[in-house]
Amino acid sequence: MSGYLSVVVYLGFIVAFAVVSLGMAWVLSPRRPFPSKLNTYECGAEPIGGAWVQFPVGFYLVALVFLVFDALAVFLFPWVLNVRDLGLWGILAMLTFLTILSLGWVYAYRERILEWK
Secondary structure (H helix, E strand, O other), X not given: OOOOXXXXXXXXXXXXXXXXXXXXXXXXXXXXXXXXXXXXXOOOOOOOOOOOOOOXXXXXXXXXXXXXXXXXXXXXXXHHHOHHHHHHXXXXXXHHHHHXXXXXXHHHXXXXXXXXX
């Protein structure tokens, strides 16, 4: 149990911080907002048209492809720094990871997601 004591204490600090933060936000927040707070804000310009504008699906697809390559960068750099310590299993695991990401890129390329229309 003594090995988990620090984890329990840390978890207690996390829960206490969350409760105190939400409590302070509730106590300090204004109950009646100013009329200017209820207006729409777009860099000082009056909005034109409705708020329900459909964006082309290309924006979302580019964002998903960006997340794939962002995951590649997040996991590849620490692996490169520790590749000698990881040995053969570390290399095989990273090759599997790179293969899966490469298949995602090939799929995006075949579906012409990367072409901006």
